[in-house]
């Protein structure tokens with residue numbers, strides 16, 4: 656998949672095109688959810704994702720999202736970001752739209768976690784769960 660957007664922007668799900676340094680630098684240094692994630696872990700997370708979607712501007716990567724899925728029941732959208740210089744012009748919505756509706760996981764049940772971008776995701780069918788079933792997690796590194 657390769658989809659041209661306005662003003663020289665483009666979405667592409669070719670894993671070979673991902674700028675690993677760009678993704679690693681954002682996640683590890685700037686994101687609020689993956690601070691300090693080692694480069695080797697980022698590389699494995701890319702390799703193990705069902706789909707990775709890059710946002711590009713005149714050839715250079717400026718955004719990213721990835722899909723984790725069993726391909727049958729459930730898909731999880733993670734590590735979504737648009738470089739700060741390119742925000743506020745509808746690219747985040749297009750990046751998420753392509754990630755969720757543009758691939759083979761489109762008919763599955765989707766999950767994601769976010770601290771503040773609920774409005775963006777609600778435009779694409781995501782709803783906050785305010786009643787059971789309750790979302791539970793076991794954090795990496797947990798020991799009894």
Ligand SMILES: CC(C)(COP(=O)(O)OP(=O)(O)OC[C@H]1O[C@@H](n2cnc3c(N)ncnc32)[C@H](O)[C@@H]1OP(=O)(O)O)[C@@H](O)C(=O)NCCC(=O)NCCS
Nearest residue numbers: 735736737742743744745746747748768769771772774775
């Ligand atoms: C969230 C993010 C990907 C949105 O990218 P973007 O290109 O700026 O998004 P858009 O321009 O498509 O925004 C569309 C709408 O989403 C909403 N929105 C976007 N980012 C938001 C945020 N951080 N908080 C609240 N609402 C947000 C706005 O209501 C916006 O509506 P508007 O067009 O009426 O202003 C980007 O701000 C980002 O990378 N933030 C830092 C990383 C992050 O928080 N990632 C999400 C983790 S779940």
